[in-house]
Amino acid sequence: xxxxxxxxxxxxxxxxxxxxxxxxxxxxxxxxxxxxxxxxxxxxxxxxxxxxxxxxxxxxxxxxxxxxxxxxxxxxxxxxxxxxxxxxxxxxxxxxxxxxxxxxxxxxxxxxxxxxxxxxxxxxxxxxxxxxxxxxxxxxxxxxxxxxxxxxxxxxxxxxxxxxxxxxxxxxxxxxxxxxxxxxxxxxxxxxxxxxxxxxxxxxxxxxxxxxxxxxxxxxxxxxxxxxxxxxxxxxxxxx
Numbered sequence: 001x002x003x004x005x006x007x008x009x010x011x012x013x014x015x016x017x018x019x020x021x022x023x024x025x026x027x028x029x030x031x032x033x034x035x036x037x038x039x040x041x042x043x044x045x046x047x048x049x050x051x052x053x054x055x056x057x058x059x060x061x062x063x064x065x066x067x068x069x070x071x072x073x074x075x076x077x078x079x080x081x082x083x084x085x086x087x088x089x090x091x092x093x094x095x096x097x098x099x100x101x102x103x104x105x106x107x108x109x110x111x112x113x114x115x116x117x118x119x120x121x122x123x124x125x126x127x128x129x130x131x132x133x134x135x136x137x138x139x140x141x142x143x144x145x146x147x148x149x150x151x152x153x154x155x156x157x158x159x160x161x162x163x164x165x166x167x168x169x170x171x172x173x174x175x176x177x178x179x180x181x182x183x184x185x186x187x188x189x190x191x192x193x194x195x196x197x198x199x200x201x202x203x204x205x206x207x208x209x210x211x212x213x214x215x216x217x218x219x220x221x222x223x224x225x226x227x228x229x230x231x232x233x234x235x236x237x238x239x240x
Contacts, residue, residue: 003066004031006097006147008088010078010115011041012056012070013181017206018153019101020063020174021167022223027064028170034095035060035068036088038115039075046192047183059180062173078111080118088122090133093142100147105226108156108196116152120228123147151225156196161224163231164213166240168220171210178206 005026009015015023015035023033037056040049047055053070060068071087078084092100102119103112125131127146134141154161167174179185183192186200196202213222217240233239 001066001094002096003034004097005033005099005101006092006095007033007035007101008038008103008115008119009035010038010103010109010111011044011075012037012052013041013059013178013184014103014112014155015101015153016059016063016174016177016181018104018155019223019225020059020177021170021210021221022101022165022225023063023065024170024173024177025165025167033063033065034097035063035065036091037068037070038073038078038118039111040070040072041075043075044184045195046190046198047181051183052181055181055183059177062177062180076111078114078118080114080121084118085122085125086131086133088119089126089131090136090142092123092126092147093133093145094135096145098148100150101225102150102152104155104157104159105152106157106159112155120150123150149231150228152228154224154226158209159224159226161213162227164217164222164224166214166217166219166221167210167223168214171207171221174210175207179203 007015027033041052042049100123103116105116106113127144129144186203210221213224214220
């Protein structure tokens with residue numbers, strides 16, 4: 001299977017919080033999108049690995065993605081080493097995406113920055129012909145593949161984006177996908193411990209951050225991304 005976009009997240013809900021609107025928009029435009037969570041989010045204060053799995057499946061249905069997988073790396077202890085790189089390389093070669101989306105280059109949660117570097121390094125290594133990997137299903141030797149572009153979404157920290165995507169008509173569906181993680185976010189009836197992401201202010205901030213980015217470019221809502229290389233355009237009129 002070849003897809004257009006492969007999105008990675010260190011934890012279930014990273015993708016929804018940060019780039020769900022963009023994913024929804026690209027699917028509406030006819031692109032195929034797959035999601036890969038690196039961990040089960042088992043160290044989360046609220047919920048369990050099992051509830052997160054159910055919530056992640058519900059969110060994937062809302063987004064309309066082609067598939068969602070989990071690599072079962074250790075939550076809180078993601079490593080950018082050969083073993084982890086090879087697991088990601090196998091997925092990149094299996095699905096051959098043109099674009100990879102991944103975690104913020106710098107963020108509050110230590111897994112986010114580590115996952116960002118891990119996925120980026122794996123994308124490069126995936127193009128090297130002397131690295132052999134085999135399919136997990138058929139054991140066939142995989143062909144090298146390097147995505148054309150890697151874009152890092154923005155998470156807890158307010159990083160300066162290199163470009164933004166207008167998600168004005170996708171914002172409500174994005175919020176539905178985020179709120180599919182019922183154990184993780186604001187619930188006034190919950191007796192579970194409070195965390196930085198369980199306040200009403202945090203849920204509200206998802207929408208008002210998108211509104212602020214939209215304000216800067218003259219649309220209602222937008223999501224921001226950082227790039228690894230300069231993006232190129234054919235015409236000045238491609239820029240909005």
